[in-house]
Amino acid sequence: MATKEQSPSQPDITVMLKEQTNACKTARDAIAAGGEVMLYDGQPPQWMVLGIAATRLKRSLKIGLTTLGLDETVEILRARHRDEQLRTGNIVAANRSWFFTLYFDSTRTELLACIGVKNERHSRRDGQKLQL
Numbered sequence: 338m339a340t341k342e343q344s345p346s347q348p349d350i351t352v353m354l355k356e357q358t359n360a361c362k363t364a365r366d367a368i369a370a371g372g373e374v375m376l377y378d379g380q381p382p383q384w385m386v387l388g389i390a391a392t393r394l395k396r397s398l399k400i401g402l403t404t405l406g407l408d409e410t411v412e413i414l415r416a417r418h419r420d421e422q423l424r425t426g427n428i429v430a431a432n433r434s435w436f437f438t439l440y441f442d443s444t445r446t447e448l449l450a451c452i453g454v455k456n457e458r459h460s461r462r463d464g465q466k467l468q469l
Contacts, residue, residue, distance in 0.1 A: 358406025360453035405453035
């Protein structure tokens with residue numbers, strides 16, 4: 338369940354988005370343009386977060402999604418933070434053109450990585466359009 342928490346606030350998130358991945362600048366721009374930041378209360382284990390990110394990478398490559406920082410995030414999560422509980426959050430661009438996933442340490446004091454996925458229409462094999 339998403340919550341809008343007071344700590345860290347949106348300006349803190351903006352400051353935390355440095356150069357962890359190549360999605361960070363676009364995510365900062367999305368916040369500056371009025372994007373919504375959502376932080377989640379749960380603390381899934383690193384292996385679960387890594388598995389989801391790796392699956393997202395494989396699927397994105399297969400269907401041709403435009404992504405930023407996804408491959409970098411998988412490597413960051415694979416190389417570091419083993420056996421840790423992590424926290425996540427999202428940024429949705431005001432015009433809904435981009436969706437970002439944020440990965441934090443368990444205390445949410447360090448931003449580990451950021452993924453951006455462009456909201457594009459893709460054709461399914463059965464001819465139906467899929468809005469992502």
